[in-house]
Amino acid sequence: MNRSFKLALVVGFLFSITFFIIQSCGKQQVDLTKPAVYVGSAKCQECHEGVYDGWKSTLHPHQFKEASPNAIVGDFELKNTLAAGGYTSKMFKKDNKFFVTTKGPEGKEGTYEVKYVLGGFWKQRYVTEFPNGGLHILPVQWIVKAQKWEDFRGLEKQQPGDGVFWADKARTYQFNCTGCHDVGIEFKYDVKTDKYENTNWIEKSVGCERCHGPGSNHVDAPIEQKVKTIVNPAKLHDPTRAALVCGQCHTRGESKGKLHNFKKTEYPSLTYRPGDPVVNFDYDTKPGLNPDGSAKDHRQQYLDY
Numbered sequence: 001m002n003r004s005f006k007l008a009l010v011v012g013f014l015f016s017i018t019f020f021i022i023q024s025c026g027k028q029q030v031d032l033t034k035p036a037v038y039v040g041s042a043k044c045q046e047c048h049e050g051v052y053d054g055w056k057s058t059l060h061p062h063q064f065k066e067a068s069p070n071a072i073v074g075d076f077e078l079k080n081t082l083a084a085g086g087y088t089s090k091m092f093k094k095d096n097k098f099f100v101t102t103k104g105p106e107g108k109e110g111t112y113e114v115k116y117v118l119g120g121f122w123k124q125r126y127v128t129e130f131p132n133g134g135l136h137i138l139p140v141q142w143i144v145k146a147q148k149w150e151d152f153r154g155l156e157k158q159q160p161g162d163g164v165f166w167a168d169k170a171r172t173y174q175f176n177c178t179g180c181h182d183v184g185i186e187f188k189y190d191v192k193t194d195k196y197e198n199t200n201w202i203e204k205s206v207g208c209e210r211c212h213g214p215g216s217n218h219v220d221a222p223i224e225q226k227v228k229t230i231v232n233p234a235k236l237h238d239p240t241r242a243a244l245v246c247g248q249c250h251t252r253g254e255s256k257g258k259l260h261n262f263k264k265t266e267y268p269s270l271t272y273r274p275g276d277p278v279v280n281f282d283y284d285t286k287p288g289l290n291p292d293g294s295a296k297d298h299r300q301q302y303l304d305y
């Protein structure tokens, strides 16, 4: 080897080492003043495989899904009617699509296609989309253990127009449910025209970020910024706020705000983040139904705790 060739080798070697060092150390610091956004649990899986598998084994990820023969556990074929309030609703399947014929707006009969299903472990509820983009929860729910249909805000106790009846304007998945069942929800609602636009989710389930906060900054952060870019519930100093990480959903309550003169949402406002107190997010928890104020209904674990 001649001298200049050796030199070229050394220079080349030094150059690539420098390049490598710049590459690996140069991971940009994230701007901690920039609000993080939701990225979805699949992103977290890339670095937290074990925790992800653990989460998958709970009920939290098994949530709001598109209707399909696999997702539906209710009986739409044999035991497929429900009599309530002097009317019989019918649930049926056609070409792998699922429908419910029941009384809708103004008490008029209609047939509604099931667009989404929710739950399926204890019970399952069914969601249809109205022409204005409102997602309404159909008035029949399937009780898994008893293998039977039950009324849900339908014809047994409710009347069209009472604000709780399934097809009423204020009774939509957007205002009544999504805040506890999904991650990174967006929708626009115009009260005057009663139209919903751009209803979207980052993830249709109780994903990682509902307990850890939006994760985009954490994902982008270099190693030394990882811890300060994500909420670890175990490190929240105030025990009430730590319990509220679960309590934001495992409770019953409502907003003070009104919608069409009825209660607006049944969840803390969508800007709520783990570590915050819910009262600052337009939300008051309700006492339980037992005489001593303890819970009677499901989903009041925070209250009892």
Ligand code: HEC
Residues within 6 Å of the ligand: 039, 040, 041, 043, 044, 045, 046, 047, 048, 208, 209, 212, 214, 215, 216, 218, 219, 223, 226, 227, 230, 231, 232, 235
């Ligand atoms: C690119 C890899 C990467 C991704 C993607 C990632 N994390 Fe992390 N995360 C880390 C590393 C590395 C640590 C450990 C930091 C340490 O212990 O110094 C960490 C730590 C954590 C911690 C513990 C923080 C603490 O206070 O101890 C939580 C909680 C966490 N991550 C949640 C998430 C969530 C939720 C997501 C998805 C939004 C996510 N991570 C995505 C790499 C990642």
Ligand code: HEC
Residues within 6 Å of the ligand: 118, 119, 120, 121, 122, 123, 124, 125, 137, 173, 176, 177, 178, 179, 180, 181, 248, 249, 250, 251, 252, 253, 266, 267, 298, 299, 300
């Ligand atoms: C304040 C939060 C919150 C709101 C709002 C909420 N849920 Fe839930 N929901 C929960 C929690 C927490 C559980 C599970 C805990 C339990 O069952 O005690 C649950 C359980 C369920 C289940 C049972 C799932 C299964 O696998 O058995 C269904 C179905 C359901 N919710 C549907 C709805 C519908 C429909 C709405 C809107 C009308 C709604 N939820 C509104 C928090 C909420």
Ligand code: HEC
Residues within 6 Å of the ligand: 041, 044, 045, 048, 051, 052, 053, 055, 060, 206, 207, 208, 209, 210, 211, 212, 232, 233, 234
């Ligand atoms: C229902 C709420 C909830 C969900 C959903 C959730 N976590 Fe956690 N996570 C917690 C709590 C609470 C802790 C603190 C546990 C402790 O240390 O006592 C924690 C701790 C962690 C830690 C630090 C401790 C450890 O085991 O490494 C990581 C990392 C983490 N979570 C990542 C994730 C990821 C990734 C997901 C989604 C796949 C996820 N979490 C989903 C509540 C949740």
Ligand code: HEC
Residues within 6 Å of the ligand: 059, 060, 062, 063, 119, 120, 121, 122, 179, 180, 181, 182, 206, 210, 211, 245, 246, 247, 248, 249, 250
């Ligand atoms: C974003 C809302 C949300 C948060 C936050 C949340 N949960 Fe849940 N949790 C749910 C929903 C919804 C279900 C029902 C899932 C299903 O059955 O399909 C559920 C189900 C459960 C179940 C199973 C209950 C059953 O009926 O078998 C347990 C246990 C649970 N959650 C514990 C926790 C704990 C502990 C925390 C806090 C560390 C927490 N959850 C935080 C919404 C939430």
